[in-house]
Amino acid sequence: MGKKVVLAYSGGLDTSVAIQWLIDKGYEVVACCLDVGEGKDLQFVQEKALQVGAVESYMIDAKEEYANDYALTALQAHTLYEGKYPLVSALSRPLISKKLVEVAEKEGAVAVAHGCTGKGNDQVRFEVSIKALNPNLEVLAPVRDWKWSREEEIEYAKERGIPVPINLDSPYSIDQNLWGRSNECGILEDPWAAPPEDAYDLTASLEDTPDTPEIIEIGFEKGVPVTLNGKSYTLAELILELNEVAGKHGVGRIDHVENRLVGIKSREVYECPGAMTLITAHKELEDLTLVKELAHFKPIIEKKMTELIYEGLWFSPLKSALQAFLNESQKFVTGTVRVKLFKGHAIVEGRKSDFSLYNEKLATYTKEDEFDHNAAVGFIELWGLPTVVNSMVHQDKEKVQA
């Protein structure tokens, strides 16, 4: 009996060809397809793997696990890569790796394979994650290894009877999960060109959005969004629902020239209607409930968490330590945020919390004012003292020098 390999299978041409290629190399191929909310027909994908030659084909619904263990971290840590877009592919790769390793261990496989090329970030994320979870598994990258041109690949597919998809001439390379959709290639490779409308799928064009705003209320419990307009949702459902609602209003389109881990700049467009709405709302609730010094330091944690996830180090001990900080910071991020969805905006119009640290009595300029205005005099004196001493010293010295 042959040695087994577990392949991350998407149903597309690359991974279908990879099944045959791996068989050629002497492997028995176990296909594994994960539902992380990309909204594809995964039943079909599961079956296709078997048709193409897999000895076994898994289809795993990991939407809630993805939402709760991965997307939630991205939400609470506001993981906007380079200040621009919430991680999309970077976030699903570690979970997919985890499932591949679980299947490999269950199936007694000796290797795991992914369909990434040699110039993207995802190969790094897969390989580091898989090795971190089980250093004994070999990791194969057929697409990176075979070095075929598109034409050669299609040739090989035809020879071996592998169905070649019809939409193969789509210029784009797309990845999607419930946290968002990324798109690169084609005309997008020209950073001066505006992304054409067909580059987008999850969001309405601004020109096509409704002329009436939609007001929603999101309820958070310890940093977790739990209700939408008063109704409870699981996290995956809530995000998917928001993708619908906010997507309809054109929220969450992002166009970004980014620095990849592998050393190049690339240009991609993203659509993250649910993610951007939630991050915006969550940040506003934190503005209300986090004490100043925590609010001012948390961005440092966020930046590192973002980079670490982007760079494929999800299973590093650093992740656990950052996560511990994050968890602690969310204890009182409980409350309700009112958001107006309109013309591509998720505008927070109101926020309230039982743990609000906004104190109207201290903030008001009315007669209710309880703030001690005299305290400011002493505060300013000591706050400015280093600067003032510095000035005195240098003023004197300059006079001496002049």
Place this chain on the structure above:
Amino acid sequence: MGKKVVLAYSGGLDTSVAIQWLIDKGYEVVACCLDVGEGKDLQFVQEKALQVGAVESYMIDAKEEYANDYALTALQAHTLYEGKYPLVSALSRPLISKKLVEVAEKEGAVAVAHGCTGKGNDQVRFEVSIKALNPNLEVLAPVRDWKWSREEEIEYAKERGIPVPINLDSPYSIDQNLWGRSNECGILEDPWAAPPEDAYDLTASLEDTPDTPEIIEIGFEKGVPVTLNGKSYTLAELILELNEVAGKHGVGRIDHVENRLVGIKSREVYECPGAMTLITAHKELEDLTLVKELAHFKPIIEKKMTELIYEGLWFSPLKSALQAFLNESQKFVTGTVRVKLFKGHAIVEGRKSDFSLYNEKLATYTKEDEFDHNAAVGFIELWGLPTVVNSMVHQDKEKVQA
């Protein structure tokens, strides 16, 4: 002859009353009014000071100095306080302080006075700045010192023949300069309430914005915006022009619950159409022209610059050191950014630069690809090595422990 005080004069009730109050204290009052682009009739303000009793009244046009020495730093450092709004009042205070000190030194004044209350940030900024520039000048804060209720202040004004403005019952407290407009008080003190339309002035409501987008091109030279649609502008003119154009499309409204330096949270709304458009465009040009490691570290500088300005430490030596970093980072931020202004958005649709580090030959997935895909194998191996060693060690140990 009496001792002189230079008063930052706005023409409003508080500083008009302050003139008389300072005269009562035995001072000769020199009024000083700065044009930093707030769009008021400053001629009128200058004259009013004399009517109310000032012995001298200055009106200084500082718009270009403000744009080039202050707003430009905010632009290049993307100084969004708490990730939300570009500094507005915090940015003008050090320049106003500088001018007050210059006038005080010219006039032989012994003191400088400002009209801030005891609970805002501006008192700190004024006092620390003034002391930093001339530690020998006394700083007076009449409004903080007299401790009158609004009614008592009006009473005093009427007694002394000081004109009481008609719009005195406006619920809002506003500050404006060419970099933006801030507004607090009134209904805004309730963070659950949506800001009413009359809280805004520089920007159109989304509901009222044109249904046709406006495409503009902004030309940058070493980080400085120098052209708009191919036409050259001074920086102040360019910002003011953008306030018009982007404001018409509703760009730049911000609603923020912020942590003040004096220890309280307050809720304010901001309008910064020009500033937000420029920051957005500038960031995109940096995405294209800054090398990865610089792009990833610059946010640390930006965050510190933002906090330092917010906290009134503009004249600290730390400012000079951060500025030196910033200047160096801008050397090649030269190019053109195409921005679509539409429905409250400033969407960058294209960016180009002679110094673009985006290399299509490396980025492309077409046959033009020059990226070395094999390099990734070695890269991943060493990149992931610490994580993998960590896993191997802990896997072994857990087995031992189990």
Place this chain on the structure above:
Amino acid sequence: MGKKVVLAYSGGLDTSVAIQWLIDKGYEVVACCLDVGEGKDLQFVQEKALQVGAVESYMIDAKEEYANDYALTALQAHTLYEGKYPLVSALSRPLISKKLVEVAEKEGAVAVAHGCTGKGNDQVRFEVSIKALNPNLEVLAPVRDWKWSREEEIEYAKERGIPVPINLDSPYSIDQNLWGRSNECGILEDPWAAPPEDAYDLTASLEDTPDTPEIIEIGFEKGVPVTLNGKSYTLAELILELNEVAGKHGVGRIDHVENRLVGIKSREVYECPGAMTLITAHKELEDLTLVKELAHFKPIIEKKMTELIYEGLWFSPLKSALQAFLNESQKFVTGTVRVKLFKGHAIVEGRKSDFSLYNEKLATYTKEDEFDHNAAVGFIELWGLPTVVNSMVHQDKEKVQA
């Protein structure tokens, strides 16, 4: 019956006078003296409070609580203020505050009092901590309020029959706990003057240290030092024992010009033989057991933890979040460190751990080498790619410009 105040009582002149001063103000004074390892006769102090007029006198042995809940954080976070000295007074203040509040709540007191002056850091730490723990308690600062000269204070003491200590003419102002000893004032106020030998107490002068080194082994369990030379200790005992042993070898003298929270620079000398030995050893064990990315980020947490403690914000939610990170980071900091104490040095000569990530097979240059040298080629290519692309672009442009 009078309202009660709980006074942090040290037995010195200031707090003895404060008892009487508070009685004059109409309070019943409950004295409270904490043993945090300063090595004083606290029995005597407890009794003296009653003699001087306190209605009640507490003496609380908090050494183990101090070691486990406070010093341990300082150890694991390597909290060297300004890179120089482990926090000493800053670390005990929050615990003392906590105990004062507990006593106040038990005794039904309305206020808490401390003996700090108006220019030190400790007043801030006490007042913020006490208010954080119980915002309803008033905080009194008799020494800051009475504004007496030393002579006036002694005069008052003599009048009221308060014993004036004999060593009152010591030029120094000292604070001590098991984590170290601080000393300021007198000749130390001249930063050009070398600290005289009598400024030190816990450590031998280098000139007087033994000519034979002492080798010790410290055993850590999850970041906690638990054994010394194989023998188990409670944490307080272990630190105190190390103060003896390392102090004898002159370890831990520090001379520092520091930036106080209240805006001035001051010069102090510290002695922290146990603390410095432990921090040094702990850092070395981390070097062996922490994965690279965690080791490189932890200093950011350490710096913030240090500043937060120094600045009196121990009871801030930020402390809890930083602590959560810290706890997570210590899970595998288990092992043994061999330290040579000699001539003022605590030299780590060897470190070992079951969780060591140092892999001799990867590190060695012998034939045992298992490191993949070929991987480096690909790694370097991608690692340097941004820099190289940057050079190519700028080289071209410069040629064009030249």
Place this chain on the structure above:
Amino acid sequence: MGKKVVLAYSGGLDTSVAIQWLIDKGYEVVACCLDVGEGKDLQFVQEKALQVGAVESYMIDAKEEYANDYALTALQAHTLYEGKYPLVSALSRPLISKKLVEVAEKEGAVAVAHGCTGKGNDQVRFEVSIKALNPNLEVLAPVRDWKWSREEEIEYAKERGIPVPINLDSPYSIDQNLWGRSNECGILEDPWAAPPEDAYDLTASLEDTPDTPEIIEIGFEKGVPVTLNGKSYTLAELILELNEVAGKHGVGRIDHVENRLVGIKSREVYECPGAMTLITAHKELEDLTLVKELAHFKPIIEKKMTELIYEGLWFSPLKSALQAFLNESQKFVTGTVRVKLFKGHAIVEGRKSDFSLYNEKLATYTKEDEFDHNAAVGFIELWGLPTVVNSMVHQDKEKVQA
């Protein structure tokens, strides 16, 4: 005529063999040997290259350039890698690369070669630096490429008549320049073993240091050490002199388990008597002359500068930006530091500066005190306000919940 390669030549076995190996590959070899203060007989090295087959042999005295453009950055930025040792090899690699490229351009060479193996950091530093300076030059790494065992290499050397050094059985691998000396391999590969005395060369063993301290005064001008005991030195001379003086007293031995860029931990020992003395003294002068907020932020710059240099990115634009910050920070780091060298310590006993921000009138506890003690009351109130509001809110909520 053959194509030329410029080889970084050290005179040792590896690079001698490399000359022949490169000739075998069809190159004309130009040897290039740099004097960066390693204290070797470079005349001999220069001649040896020719004997072994180089067509040309350069010997370049780069000590002052190295001191002023490289070591000075390390000094002013206190670049202690992982908080432990001042960069040694990392600092010389970019300068050597620069000189190699200059020679290559002058000689019309097509390639540059270095003698590094595949598992160290230096290969990365060389290759990235050379490519950054001239992306058109090929970089060769003979030692990494030939994959010989030590025995095979010696065999080859003997066959080709390349002299095999006598000290070849030294277990150590050493690199040295005026900023310090690094040593790895042999028994040092066991992190539990104490480094034997023969691992050190620049510093006396503590046991052998003089029993009398030596007091020196170092004069700094804008962050640059310019005098020693009142006598002027060039920077290279001053560092070399301090290596002597401080080395005699055993200053600057460091034993470190470090995280390499290539993903492994390694254990090395360093000797940096001059560097550690200067960094210590310089830091103390900064403590006196830098304003608080600058002193507290500079470590962030230092950490990044350290990592960037360690990681081979000296010629990145980020380096220039960090350097600009650094230069600005040094403007007033002028003054004198008195250092006691004794038993392995460089103890700063006194520091003074015309730009000292230490203000004895503010710091003193004598009658001269000019500090405003009342200011503290207001300061504490506002400083602690966020924490207190937080406590009030959570106290209330907990009561409600209980």
